[in-house]
Structure formats: C-alpha cells, structure tokens
Amino acid sequence: xxxxxxxxxxxxxxxxxxxxxxxxxxxxxxxxxxxxxxxxxxxxxxxxxxxxxxxxxxxxxxxxxxxxxxxxxxxxxxxxxxxxxxxxxxxxxxxxxxxxxxxxxxxxxxxxxxxxxxxxxxxxxxxxxxxxxxxxxxxxxxxxxxxxxxxxxxxxxxxxxxxxxxxxxxxxxxxxxxxxxxxxxxxxxxxxxxxxxxxxxxxxxxxxxxxxxxxxxxxxxxxxxxxxxxxxxxxxxxxxxxxxxxxxxxxxxxxxxxxxxxxxxxxxxxxxxxxxxxxxxxxxxxxxxxxxxxxxxxxxxxxxxxxxxxxxxxxxxxxxxxxxxxxxxxxxxxxxxxxxxxxxxxxxxxxxxxxxxxxxxxxxxxxxxxxxxxxxxxxxxxxxxxxxxxxxxxxxxxxxxxxxxxxxxxxxxxxxxxxxxxxxxxxxxxxxxxxxxxxxxxxxxxxxxxxxxxxxxxxxxxxxxxxxxxxxxxxxxxxxxxxx
Amino acid sequence: xxxxxxxxxxxxxxxxxxxxxxxxxxxxxxxxxxxxxxxxxxxxxxxxxxxxxxxxxxxxxxxxxxxxxxxxxxxxxxxxxxxxxxxxxxxxxxxxxxxxxxxxxxxxxxxxxxxxxxxxxxxxxxxxxxxxxxxxxxxxxxxxxxxxxxxxxxxxxxxxxxxxxxxxxxxxxxxxxxxxxxxxxxxxxxxxxxxxxxxxxxxxxxxxxxxxxxxxxxxxxxxxxxxxxxxxxxxxxxxxxxxxxxxxxxxxxxxxxxxxxxxxxxxxxxxxxxxxxxxxxxxxxxxxxxxxxxxxxxxxxxxxxxxxxxxxxxxxxxxxxxxxxxxxxxxxxxxxxxxxxxxxxxxxxxxxxxxxxxxxxxxxxxxxxxxxxxxxxxxxxxxxxxxxxxxxxxxxxxxxxxxxxxxxxxxxxxxxxxxxxxxxxxxxxxxxxxxxxxxxxxxxxxxxxxxxxxxxxxxxxxxxxxxxxxxxxxxxxxxxxxxxxx
Numbered sequence: 001x002x003x004x005x006x007x008x009x010x011x012x013x014x015x016x017x018x019x020x021x022x023x024x025x026x027x028x029x030x031x032x033x034x035x036x037x038x039x040x041x042x043x044x045x046x047x048x049x050x051x052x053x054x055x056x057x058x059x060x061x062x063x064x065x066x067x068x069x070x071x072x073x074x075x076x077x078x079x080x081x082x083x084x085x086x087x088x089x090x091x092x093x094x095x096x097x098x099x100x101x102x103x104x105x106x107x108x109x110x111x112x113x114x115x116x117x118x119x120x121x122x123x124x125x126x127x128x129x130x131x132x133x134x135x136x137x138x139x140x141x142x143x144x145x146x147x148x149x150x151x152x153x154x155x156x157x158x159x160x161x162x163x164x165x166x167x168x169x170x171x172x173x174x175x176x177x178x179x180x181x182x183x184x185x186x187x188x189x190x191x192x193x194x195x196x197x198x199x200x201x202x203x204x205x206x207x208x209x210x211x212x213x214x215x216x217x218x219x220x221x222x223x224x225x226x227x228x229x230x231x232x233x234x235x236x237x238x239x240x241x242x243x244x245x246x247x248x249x250x251x252x253x254x255x256x257x258x259x260x261x262x263x264x265x266x267x268x269x270x271x272x273x274x275x276x277x278x279x280x281x282x283x284x285x286x287x288x289x290x291x292x293x294x295x296x297x298x299x300x301x302x303x304x305x306x307x308x309x310x311x312x313x314x315x316x317x318x319x320x321x322x323x324x325x326x327x328x329x330x331x332x333x334x335x336x337x338x339x340x341x342x343x344x345x346x347x348x349x350x351x352x353x354x355x356x357x358x359x360x361x362x363x364x365x366x367x368x369x370x371x372x373x374x375x376x377x378x379x380x381x382x383x384x385x386x387x388x389x390x391x392x393x394x395x396x397x398x399x400x401x402x403x404x405x406x407x408x409x410x411x412x413x414x415x416x417x418x419x420x421x422x423x424x425x426x427x428x429x430x431x432x433x434x435x436x437x438x439x440x441x442x443x444x445x446x447x448x449x450x451x452x453x454x455x456x457x458x459x460x461x462x463x464x465x466x467x468x469x470x471x472x473x474x475x476x477x478x479x480x481x482x483x484x
Numbered sequence: 485x486x487x488x489x490x491x492x493x494x495x496x497x498x499x500x501x502x503x504x505x506x507x508x509x510x511x512x513x514x515x516x517x518x519x520x521x522x523x524x525x526x527x528x529x530x531x532x533x534x535x536x537x538x539x540x541x542x543x544x545x546x547x548x549x550x551x552x553x554x555x556x557x558x559x560x561x562x563x564x565x566x567x568x569x570x571x572x573x574x575x576x577x578x579x580x581x582x583x584x585x586x587x588x589x590x591x592x593x594x595x596x597x598x599x600x601x602x603x604x605x606x607x608x609x610x611x612x613x614x615x616x617x618x619x620x621x622x623x624x625x626x627x628x629x630x631x632x633x634x635x636x637x638x639x640x641x642x643x644x645x646x647x648x649x650x651x652x653x654x655x656x657x658x659x660x661x662x663x664x665x666x667x668x669x670x671x672x673x674x675x676x677x678x679x680x681x682x683x684x685x686x687x688x689x690x691x692x693x694x695x696x697x698x699x700x701x702x703x704x705x706x707x708x709x710x711x712x713x714x715x716x717x718x719x720x721x722x723x724x725x726x727x728x729x730x731x732x733x734x735x736x737x738x739x740x741x742x743x744x745x746x747x748x749x750x751x752x753x754x755x756x757x758x759x760x761x762x763x764x765x766x767x768x769x770x771x772x773x774x775x776x777x778x779x780x781x782x783x784x785x786x787x788x789x790x791x792x793x794x795x796x797x798x799x800x801x802x803x804x805x806x807x808x809x810x811x812x813x814x815x816x817x818x819x820x821x822x823x824x825x826x827x828x829x830x831x832x833x834x835x836x837x838x839x840x841x842x843x844x845x846x847x848x849x850x851x852x853x854x855x856x857x858x859x860x861x862x863x864x865x866x867x868x869x870x871x872x873x874x875x876x877x878x879x880x881x882x883x884x885x886x887x888x889x890x891x892x893x894x895x896x897x898x899x900x901x902x903x904x905x906x907x908x909x910x911x912x913x914x915x916x917x918x919x920x921x922x923x924x925x926x927x928x929x930x931x932x933x934x935x936x937x938x939x940x941x942x943x944x945x946x947x948x949x950x951x952x953x954x955x956x957x958x959x960x961x962x963x964x965x966x967x968x969x970x
Contacts, residue, residue: 039584043804045577046564046586046683048718078800080847082824089803142808271847273856276689276797279719 001239002203005231006211007166007196008158009223011173012151013183014127014191015058021126021150022049022092022278029189037129037144043087048277051076055150056281057291058182059099059124062152064292065176066119068103076124076278080271085129085142093153095272098123099281105156105176106300107168112314117169118157125151146190152182158197158208163227167220170194171322174220175299179324187219194223198230199244209234210244214258217251226251230258302327310340319348325362329369336373339380346376350393367396375404387465388413416467419475422459425467426479429458440480452476485510486646487962490555490703493649497544497554504544504554508537508598511556515600515647518969521628524642526561526619527569528601536598543596552706553596558651560639561602562609563589563694564683572685573605573617573635576805576812576831586683587715588652588694595710600648604638607833608802609656609687611635612904613895614663616835621892624667625965626929630889633663639697640667646966650698650707654684656691657790658884658908661920664697665884665932668922670949670959671697672704675939676915677722679708680715686801688794689720691912700959701921701949705729708942724940732943733950738772740948741877747783748882748907760924760931761883767955768881768948778877780869785862786910787902792846792859793913798836799843805831838898867914874938879948883907884920884932907934917942921949922958930961 020027023040040047063070077095100122106114129144154173160166174192177183184191199211212234217226229251234244248267249258297305299321306317320330326347334343351372355365375396379389392407401407408414416422430437433455440451452473459472485507488496496502512530519525533556540554564570564582566589571577585593592599606616614622614637622637624630625645632641636653640663643651653660655673664671672695679694686692696707709730714723742765749758765775807813807827814826832840846855873880886906895901911918916939923933933952937945953959 042809044564044583044810045570045572045580045685045804046582048682048720050717050719080800080803082803082806084806084808084820087804087809089806090800269849271800271844271849271852273796273800273847273852277686277719 003200003231003235004203004205005162005227006158006199006201006208007160007162007227009156009160009166009169009197010195011154011156011170012193012195013154013173013177013185015055015150015152016181016183017052017054017058017150019052020148021052021055021124023148025148027149031145033132033141033143033145035145037147041087041144041148043089049092049275051278051281052150055124056099058150058180059122059152060283060288060291061180061182061295062122062154062177063100063103064288064295065180065298066100066103066105068119068122069101070099070283070288071097071101072283073097074099074123074281076275076281077272078275081268083128084140085131085144085147087129087144087147091126091128092275092278093125094123096274097280105169105172107165107172108303108318109168110164112318115165117159117165117172120155120157122152122154125153127151158199163224163231166196166227167224170220170223172299175322175324179296179298181296190218193218196223196226196230198227198234200231200234200238210246212244212246212258213248214251215248215261222251222253225253225256226258229256233258299327306340310334312340312344316344316348320344323362329362329365332369333373333376336370337376337380339376342376342380343373346372350390354393354397366399367393371396371403378404378408382415382417382468384408384413385415385465385469387460387469388415391465412464413466416463417471419471422463422467422471422475423479425459425462426455426472426476429455429462430479430483433458437480437483441484448480452480455480486514486649486966488649489699490552490649490706491700493555494551494706498549504537504540504556504598505534507554508533508556508600511600511648514969515642518645518647518965519642521623521969522625522641522645522647523620523622524604524632524638524645524647525558525601526571526573526604526638529568529599530601532568533598533600540596540598550595552710554598555596555650556598556600556648557592558600558603558639558642558648559589560605560636560651560653562605562654562685563602563652564685565589565599565602568602570602570685571618572609573607573619574831574833574836575618578618578812580810582683584683587680587717588711589683591711592652597710603636603642603651606635606637606659607836608685608798609635609654609659609692610798610835610839612658612662612901613890613892614638615892616833618833623892624889624929625963626668627889628965629891630929631666631892633666633885633889635659635663636671636697637663640664640669640671643667643669643697643699644963644966645969646962650696650703652694652707652711653697654692654694655908655912656687656693656794657912658905660695660697661884661908661918661932661934662905664920665934666889666930668930668958668961668963669697669699670701670704670919670921670953671695672701672708672919672942672945673911673917674708674712674942675917676912677720678917678940678942679711680713680718680721682715682717682721686797688797689801690797691790691794693912700953701919701946702730702733702953704919705733705946705950708946712942727943729943729946732947735947736772737768737948737951740768740771740773740879742768742773742775743778743873743877743880744775745780745783745873745880745882746777747780752886752903752906753883754887754926756926757883757885757887757931760926761881761933764923764933764952764956765881767952771951771955776877778873778880780866780873780910782862782865782869783910786866786913787906789859789862789866790905790909790913791842791902792855793863795839795843796847796856797843799840799847802832802836802840807831835898863913866910870910870914870916870936871938878937878944879941880936882934884934888926888929888931911936915939917945919945919949921952922961923956924958
C-alpha cells in the first residue's frame with residue numbers, strides 16, 4: 001500500500017527579551033544556577049506576575065510577519081501540573097485566546113519550488129526551570145534561571161507531507177524569527193525547540209491517522225531523522241496488523257529512534273483557566289500599525305527581490321536569503337562591489353567553502369563583507385585576475401592584511417596588462433621552448449588550440465600569476481601563429 | 485490609651501502628650517497579658533516594634549512625621565513581612581520567613597506606623613470563624629465562648645480587645661466585614677483593585693482585597709489613605725488617583741438615597757440583627773437620607789458561584805506549596821510523588837484540602853464549563869444587579885452577617901459555615917467596596933451594619949459610616965474583657 005505522511009509542528013521560540021515574561025530578572029544564558037531567579041520566578045507566596053511588553057511586541061511582530069490575524073484581545077491561562085522545576089505548580093500560557101491567530105509561512109523545497117504551510121496560531125507562555133540529574137548523587141538539582149523566560153509557541157496546521165518539508169518549515173520559522181530579531185534562534189542553547197506530530201494514512205484517504213507527538217526535537221537534522229524513524233515505525237505497525245496509539249514519544253538521537261513517554265490515557269488534565277492575576281491583553285490598530293511599520297524586509301520578500309531586481313537564480317536567492325546574517329553579508333558585499341552575480345558566487349563559493357572548512361558561521365567570518373566586496377571590485381576593474389584573487393582571499397582569511405589593496409600591493413599581485421611586458425615574457429618562453437614550438441607548428445590546426453595551454457601556463461608562471469590571462473592568450477596565439 | 489482611636493492617638497503623639505515608645509510598650513504589655521486568652525496573634529514582634537517606635541519618636545522630634553507616624557498596628561499573618569514568619573495560619577508555612585515586604589506593608593512602614601506583629605487567621609483565609617487556624621481558635625473578646633469571625637479573626641479580636649488600635653485584614657468573601665461585625669469594630673473592604681495585592685498570600689486572586697479594621701470609620705479613612713493606590717507589581721491594581729478619604733468624612737447626608745436589598749432581610753436573619761439594622765437605617769433617615777427597597781435578584785446564586793470560583797483559583801494558587809522550595813516538607817520522602825502527597829497532606833488543614841479538591845474538580849476536563857464558566861456568568865449577573873441598584877440609590881444597607889457571633893465549635897458542617905457569608909460574598913464577586921460598622925447587639929454580641937457602594941466609592945462609604953458614628957455610640961462600646969485585662 002502507498003502511504004502518506006502527515007506532519008504538524010509546534011515550535012517553541014525563546015524570545016530575546018532582556019528580562020523575563022512576568023518578572024524583571026535577566027534572561028541571559030549560562031549564569032550560575034538560580035542566580036537569575038527573583039521572588040516572582042521562585043513562585044514565593046504573595047508574588048504576582050507583570051507582563052513584559054517587549055514579549056508582546058515580539059509575538060505580534062511574528063504574527064505580522066506570517067500574515068496572521070492578530071486578535072484584539074488575548075488572554076493568559078494557567079496550565080496546572082506539578083513538576084519540581086515548575087515553581088508555581090502551573091505554567092502561565094495562552095490556551096483559549098492566543099495572541100497570534102491563523103497565518104501562513106512559505107517554505108522552499110529542494111527543487112526550489114515553494115509551498116505554503118498554514119499556522120494555526122501562536123501563543124505566549126513562560127518557560128519552566130531545569131532539572132539537573134547529574135552531579136547530585138541520586139538527588140535532583142533544580143535551576144530556575146530559565147523559569148519565566150518568554151516563549152512563543154508556534155503551532156502549524158498538519159500541512160507537511162514529508163520530513164524534508166518539516167525541516168524546511170522549521171528553517172523558515174528560524175529564518176523569520178532571526179530576521180525579526182525576536183530570537184537568537186540558537187538551537188544548541190534551546191532557544192528553539194520543536195515538538196513534531198506525525199501520522200500516516202493510506203494515500204488518497206482524507207481522514208487523518210492517529211498521531212504520535214515527538215517531544216523536544218532540537219535540531220533540523222533530528223527533525224528529519226525522528227520523522228523518518230517514526231513514519232517507518234507507524235507503517236510497519238499498521239502493516240503488521242497493529243494500531244498506532246495516540247501518545248507522546250521522545251526522540252533519542254544516540255539510538256536514532258523514538259520511544260513512548262506516555263499514552264493519552266496517562267495524559268495530564270491541565271485544568272486550564274484564565275489567570276486571574278493578569279489582565280487581558282488588548283491591542284489596538286494604531287499599535288499594530290506601528291509595529292508593522294517597524295518590520296524589516298522578510299526572507300520571502302528578500303528572496304523575491306534577489307531574483308527580480310538582482311537577477312539571481314532561484315537557488316542563489318534562496319540560499320542567500322535563508323538567514324538574516326547571510327543576507328546582510330551578501331548585501332554588503334554587493335553594495336561594495338556592485339555586481340550581484342559575482343557577490344553571490346564569492347559568498348557561496350570561496351567564502352562558504354572556507355567557513356565550512358574552519359567550521360565557522362558567517363557572523364564569525366575572518367573576512368568581512370566589506371573586505372570581500374573590495375576584493376571583488378579589484379577583479380572587476382582588472383587590477384587582479386581570478387587566480388590572484390583567490391590568493392588575496394586566503395591572505396585576508398589568514399589575517400595577513402587589512403584590505404585587498406594592501407595584500408595586492410604587498411604580494412605584488414597586481415595584474416600585468418602592459419602589452420610590451422607580456423610580449424617580452426612570451427618571447428622568452430618561446431625562445432626557451434623550441435621543442436614545444438616545433439610540436440605546435442607540426443600539429444593539425446584544430447589541435448593547436450589545446451597546445452597553447454602549455455605556453456599560457458609558462459607565461460603565467462613567469463609573471464608569478466600576475467599577467468592578464470586573456471591578454472596572454474591573445475598575444476601568444478598571434479606570436480605562435482606568426483611562426484607557422 | 486487602648487480605648488482611643490488611631491485619630492485620637494495620632495493627635496496625642498503630635499501634641500507630644502505621648503511618645504510612640506510609650507504607646508507601643510503599652511500595647512505590647514496588653515498583648516502579653518491578654519493574648520494568652522484570646523490567641524489573636526501568631527507572632528509578636530516586640531523588639532522590632534520598639535526599635536520602630538524609637539525611630540518614629542526621633543522622626544517626630546525632627547519634624548519629619550506624617551499623620552500616622554508612631555501608631556502601632558497589627559498585620560494579618562497573610563501579609564509577607566521581610567524577616568518575619570508569615571504563616572498564613574497554616575502548618576504549611578510555619579517555617580516560612582518571608583524575604584520581602586508586601587506593598588501594603590511597605591506603604592505602612594513608609595508612613596511611619598509600627599507593626600506589633602502578625603495576627604491569627606483561618607488557614608489561607610479559608611473560613612468564617614477563625615477555627616481553621618493551625619495556631620488554634622481565636623476567642624471573641626465580647627464573649628470568650630464565641631468565635632471572632634473569620635478569616636481576619638485575629639485582627640478583629642485584637643482591635644476589639646484593645647491590644648492594638650487598628651489592624652490590617654483581607655477580605656475574599658467577607659473576611660474583613662464579618663469579623664468586624666462579630667467583634668464590634670469597623671472594617672472596610674475596598675474596591676477590588678484599590679489596594680495592591682502584591683505580597684499578600686493569594687487565596688482567590690480575583691476576589692482578594694486588603695483593608696483596614698479599626699475602631700472608627702475615620703481611622704479606616706486614615707489607613708486607606710496610606711495603603712490605596714497603584715502598584716506596578718500588581719497588574720490588577722488600578723491606576724487611579726487616591727483622594728484624601730478624611731476630607732469628605734463630614735459631608736452632610738441630606739438627600740442620600742439608601743437602598744435596602746430585600747434579599748438581605750429574608751429567611752435565616754436573626755430578628756435582633758434585623759432590628760439593629762433597621763434602627764440604624766432610621767438614624768440615617770433622621771440625618772436626611774431617604775430609604776427605599778431594592779432587589780438584587782441573583783443574590784441566592786452568590787454562594788454557589790463563589791464556591792466554584794474561589795476554590796478553583798485556590799486550587800491553582802496553592803499548588804506552589806509542594807515541599808520543593810519552601811514551606812513544609814515531609815520527612816524522608818521516598819520519591820517525588822511521595823514528597824508531594826505527604827508534604828501537602830501533612831501541611832494543609834481539612835478546610836484547605838476540601839477547597840483544593842473542590843477547585844480541582846470544577847476545573848477538570850468535562851466539568852469546567854458546567855462549573856467554572858457558568859459561575860463566571862453568574863458573577864457577571866451579580867455584578868449587574870449591583871450596578872442596576874446603584875442607578876437608583878447611592879448606597880445599599882443591610883446586615884453584615886445573618887447572626888451575631890456564634891459559639892466556638894457550633895458549626896461543624898462546612899455548608900452551614902459557608903452560609904454565614906450570604907451577605908458579604910456577592911460584594912467580592914461584584915468587586916465593589918463594603919464597610920461594616922457596629923450597630924447594636926444581639927444577645928450581648930455585636931451586630932454589624934454593612935454599607936455597600938459602587939466601584940471606588942470608598943470616600944462615600946467612609947462618609948456615610950462616619951456620620952453614623954457621629955450620631956451613635958455603638959462603635960465606642962468596649963467589651964468587659966478589654967478592661968479586665970487592663
């Protein structure tokens with residue numbers, strides 16, 4: 001039987017506010033345990049939450065970026081359950097009236113086609129603390145630094161049909177939130193976490209199959225792997241005559257498998273009810289208009305602009321707009337050198353290669369966008385040739401100079417375009433290579449083109465790579481042909 | 485000294501007739517002598533009080549004193565007080581030393597008042613007799629076999645017995661007004677949002693409100709001046725100007741329109757209580773007020789709605805008492821579930837457990853709409869009843885409680901205890917202010933007249949109550965216990 005996979009994602013994005021969603025404590029990552037938890041975060045008797053306006057603004061910006069409805073009124077609810085790292089015994093979240101209503105996100109697939117994934121809603125909530133099971137000799141340590149950190153939970157419709165689409169969706173969300181600057185998107189530090197809902201159904205069937213929810217999948221790669229495993233498990237189960245049960249599962253990246261955490265029967269009753277300590281959030285049109293006017297150019301718009309006004313290919317436009325840092329780097333290179341295609345080639349070619357090799361992100365590139373732009377300019381204005389440009393790039397990468405011009409000067413890489421100088425080098429090469437000249441002369445005319453490569457190489461060598469290759473080519477041909 | 489009102493004591497301090505140190509020592513001695521019998525305090529902070537009194541006297545000497553500088557007060561043990569045990573009347577918090585001051589406590593300190601200590605209360609403010617305290621029952625100074633009311637029973641009894649000139653209470657369903665009535669003192673529950681709840685241990689967040697309990701409406705006005713106002717730490721505390729509540733105390737009452745809700749004079753009302761209330765209304769008529777009957781048709785739904793909403797909020801508010809970070813923790817827990825269940829089973833008393841169970845049930849899947857959502861609808865209707873009534877009249881009057889103080893141990897059945905609050909609970913659901921003033925006696929036990937106004941009408945309530953106290957002397961009556969223990 002042919003099976004179809006149905007996937008929906010719940011993405012938790014940690015918002016980059018300075019303080020927590022309901023208290024003034026700092027949200028900075030990596031502090032000593034429990035040093036960033038104030039009375040409110042500890043859930044001491046008598047304390048009350050006060051909503052962080054910045055978190056609201058960020059959630060709304062996200063909503064506007066995904067063309068979502070922003071309801072006038074949203075309400076915080078309490079989700080009640082006991083856990084040692086949940087200080088109040090409830091999580092303040094939004095169950096019934098979330099801050100962001102239905103919207104949609106465009107994802108780009110491998111073949112550069114796009115697909116729209118609908119967003120069901122997004123809501124604000126507070127994060128819990130962390131339980132630390134190591135280093136406490138059979139006891140559990142609780143770190144409440146993270147308790148109260150603002151999260152935006154983005155819930156998609158079950159619109160994805162394979163693991164690649166799910167990963168592309170997660171990347172699109174990552175790209176939007178980092179473009180907006182509402183999250184650092186750092187998955188390793190838990191700034192973006194993802195729950196994946198997966199089900200399968202016979203192809204052509206309209207009704208959804210029973211889904212399993214895979215909790216806390218924390219990288220793009222793991223999302224694909226967890227889905228691949230889960231789909232296979234469900235199909236095998238059904239084909240063997242079994243039934244998928246609705247349950248929560250955990251992905252184990254070490255073993256590359258998902259395991260059951262709890263079934264629906266064991267699920268908590270969270271007893272949601274409106275939080276009486278917080279007023280409903282009421283947003284007026286003027287506020288929304290103000291935030292809309294502050295929105296940066298978003299990935300989808302940038303991608304379109306790169307194609308239509310810069311003439312980049314769909315592939316280039318997608319890669320270069322995928323992250324805000326990449327796009328900003330590319331745009332700066334382009335601004336300095338003025339040639340979009342060259343800028344795109346260099347960023348995706350030499351620069352990306354070097355970054356990958358040294359395992360660096362573009363934010364940490366040793367060669368700045370400005371430096372790269374100047375380097376490309378020197379190629380475009382024929383100061384150096386392509387070969388020398390690669391040397392200059394490497395020198396900039398290694399910190400051997402502060403600008404392309406400085407390195408060109410220091411290394412004497414300036415392209416030789418003086419015809420007389422090139423001619424004298426050619427004459428010398430011809431004089432030193434009688435055998436090759438003779439061979440050239442005796443060859444069939446159609447094979448001579450190939451043979452000229454030897455002479456070009458010798459001349460370039462003699463010029464230490466600085467001779468203009470096109471000029472060398474042209475002049476060599478003239479001189480050799482004159483010998484025929 | 486212990487007979488005087490805050491207003492009188494403030495005048496004596498101001499004239500130099502009396503020092504705060506003398507005043508504070510005097511009340512500390514009275515507590516020492518009488519409270520073994522009354523049990524109105526859980527913690528007495530004598531040393532701290534005397535230090536504060538010294539500071540107050542110095543401030544006054546240097547001309548740096550406000551109206552209430554040097555006045556001793558007591559705080560219901562629901563207010564967080566930095567460095568002082570804050571038990572909320574519960575074994576759960578018997579070991580809890582609050583690391584911060586509630587906003588109300590900060591404001592009272594800034595005004596120069598002195599805290600003598602923390603008063604007894606029903607556990608987590610759940611009760612109408614103060615019999616639900618982990619620290620034992622409080623006795624009513626008018627009759628030691630009677631309850632003082634609850635949940636602010638310790639504050640009420642201490643003021644009535646002259647152990648302190650005034651005290652702070654909180655009122656979620658009548659917890660200021662009913663004990664004030666039972667103990668023959670004046671107690672004001674302000675509008676929800678008038679006073680910050682920050683640092684007041686939550687029982688039912690949408691209903692809890694702090695207020696003063698004192699010998700006169702004038703004293704309540706002075707105290708409300710200090711504690712009212714916006715607090716950025718409480719989102720439900722309203723940003724609205726605070727008038728000087730003492731300025732309008734003497735406004736004449738001619739033309740005042742009083743409504744008597746017929747639902748407040750029905751079955752179950754003690755005839756002597758009714759007589760005292762009707763007599764009080766006659767006093768108002770003599771002061772130029774007009775009286776008419778009004779109806780609050782949804783009154784009989786108030787108790788059921790309250791006992792859905794308050795326990796629902798409480799079940800969530802009390803989840804933080806899990807034995808993990810503070811409060812009672814059971815000995816040698818076997819695992820996490822054992823830690824939770826035994827810590828909570830041991831730390832909470834019966835009534836608290838009952839309300840947590842009720843609240844947990846009403847919020848459960850499948851019951852939520854039938855209970856919680858419905859109760860919220862009823863709540864809106866009850867609020868509308870009041871708003872409609874205030875279209876026609878300025879204030880409503882009736883009894884604060886259907887009976888005077890009952891005997892200790894008399895109400896064994898929780899529901900009969902809940903019915904005690906029949907006249908007070910709707911006020912919290914509507915969020916309006918109410919005040920209880922002494923208006924006579926029934927069988928030797930005090931009767932409270934309850935006066936209700938629309939949202940933020942505290943100035944009017946205090947004016948109306950003060951005028952009654954200018955015309956009558958019920959508020960000046962003192963229990964024999966106060967003198968016997970002088």
